[in-house]
Amino acid sequence: MKKILIVMLSMISCLAFAETKKMDINHAINRVDVDKKVIALTFDDGPDGNCLKYAKLFKDAGAKATFFVKGNNIEKKPEIVKALHEAGMEIGNHSYTHAKQPALGYDKALEETFKTQEIVKKTIGSEPKVYRAPYLSYDASLWKILTEFQLPAINASSSTSDWNKETTAEQIYERAAVNRKAGDIILMHSWRNETLEVMPKIIKTLKDDGFKLVTVSELLAMSKKPLCKDVTVEISADVE
Numbered sequence: 001m002k003k004i005l006i007v008m009l010s011m012i013s014c015l016a017f018a019e020t021k022k023m024d025i026n027h028a029i030n031r032v033d034v035d036k037k038v039i040a041l042t043f044d045d046g047p048d049g050n051c052l053k054y055a056k057l058f059k060d061a062g063a064k065a066t067f068f069v070k071g072n073n074i075e076k077k078p079e080i081v082k083a084l085h086e087a088g089m090e091i092g093n094h095s096y097t098h099a100k101q102p103a104l105g106y107d108k109a110l111e112e113t114f115k116t117q118e119i120v121k122k123t124i125g126s127e128p129k130v131y132r133a134p135y136l137s138y139d140a141s142l143w144k145i146l147t148e149f150q151l152p153a154i155n156a157s158s159s160t161s162d163w164n165k166e167t168t169a170e171q172i173y174e175r176a177a178v179n180r181k182a183g184d185i186i187l188m189h190s191w192r193n194e195t196l197e198v199m200p201k202i203i204k205t206l207k208d209d210g211f212k213l214v215t216v217s218e219l220l221a222m223s224k225k226p227l228c229k230d231v232t233v234e235i236s237a238d239v240e
């Protein structure tokens with residue numbers, strides 16, 4: 001006789017489970033342990049007027065990048081998000097208003113996440129698969145929301161601090177391109193003109209060092225280790 005058993009297993013969840021089981025999103029990813037020489041360049045706060053220039057630079061170099069965009073910006077410039085997507089770039093969720101999400105409380109933060117997922121879907125036909133919190137600021141409510149949406153939280157192994165006007169173009173270049181390691185995630189801002197200015201040099205140095213520039217989702221898919229911490233997963237099993 002067939003019995004249905006509900007087995008509670010404490011196990012490591014990983015992306016392999018993502019399609020059938022919920023990952024418990026409870027920490028941000030700074031870098032990814034990979035075998036291949038790959039790096040993910042990421043740009044926050046768009047879409048903005050510089051984005052199409054980035055798209056051309058990356059496309060011409062046979063490279064990809066990820067743009068964490070704000071929902072309220074997409075409403076103003078949907079054609080830019082569409083062009084980024086068509087150039088092979090990944091579109092990530094960076095909230096709707098860019099407010100510090102923990103200050104908003106669960107309901108508002110949920111609305112911000114949902115609205116941006118929906119606007120991106122309306123614009124390019126698919127929802128973002130990765131999330132970056134404004135100011136890299138998380139709390140228990142946001143972890144719950146990201147788990148509900150199954151959106152991995154992406155921080156960075158190198159923050160170029162290009163948001164700071166005192167950071168020079170040379171510093172941005174060094175922090176993004178010098179002595180980088182496989183699996184690195186580099187955080188930059190598309191609106192910063194100095195970042196755009198040194199991007200050809202950043203791309204060249206990384207390529208000369210043998211790195212392939214991939215999207216964040218491609219990087220996550222190459223991870224050697226599970227991306228989540230211990231989590232209890234409920235598994236239904238048919239047992240004879």
Ligand SMILES: [Zn+2]
Nearest residue numbers: 044045134135
């Ligand atoms: Zn931001």
